[in-house]
Amino acid sequence: MNIKLHTPKSLKTGSGMGSLKQFLLSLFATTVSIALTFGTAAIIDYNKKQSEKHEIVMMVMYDMCNSLKSIEECDSMIHQSMLYQQQIAEDTTTFDKLKYNMIALLPWVGYTETTERIFSTSIETINTVGNVLFTENVADFYMFRKLYKTQVCDSVANEIKARNPFVTLKGTLDFDYTTYALASVELTKILQKKYSQCKQMMEVSDEEIDAYREQRELIDKGMSEEESAAPSYNKILQLQNSIDSAKAKLKLQ
DSSP: OOOOOOOOGGGSTTSHHHHHHHHHHHHHHHHHHHHHHHHHHHHHHHHHHHHHHHHHHHHHHHHHHHHHHHHHHHHHHHHHHHHHHHHHHHOGGGHHHHHHHHHHTOOOOOOOSHHHHHHHHOHHHHHHHOOHHHHHHHHHHHHHHHHHIIIIIIHHHHHHHHHOGGGSHHHHHHOOOHHHHHHHHHHHHHHHHHHHHHHHHHTOOHHHHHHHHHHHHHHHHHHHHHHHHSOOHHHHHHHHHHHHHHHHHHTOO
């Protein structure tokens, strides 16, 4: 038995219900199109902001990591200087040899404030990160980093410069590292804690920081190679002298 289905007259084209149907379908299609357009734009914008956020966080964490390593080396240098003092005190015949080791162990922190200035002075950068506690911890880290430089490294260097203690046995043994060593240990612990907290807040692993470091080192290496490939001032001047000398021989009018 054949059954034929017919469109109700009320939904046929031209009828009132048919026009309503076409209108609703058109409205639905337009709504979906708008939703897809704005939804896609929102997703792209979100991914862009997440990418920018990740880049800023990695830049700051990389700077903190390098600073902390430098500070930990300083802390180790101060401790080693006290060990040399102990060896000299126990065997004064080692003074002439070990005093030069102590001079070489003058503590200093190697870092620049470029990343700190970018992160601390740009409201847009801080808003992109969007984590108040992270921002506060980073600010604290930079504050204690500066404190370490002034209260430990600069203070040791200034006292050594003023007293020149390593010239004599007595001066070497009388130089008191204790205050600097205690300050170094305490500040290093605070910086390690701040750095660890920042990693946890932003869920950054040591592997990510190492990968970022490799990427930065490749970029820095490429830039240094480009600079080294450029001719030096002396080479340029020598070349010009050769040209002038050759021109003189030609006796051009």
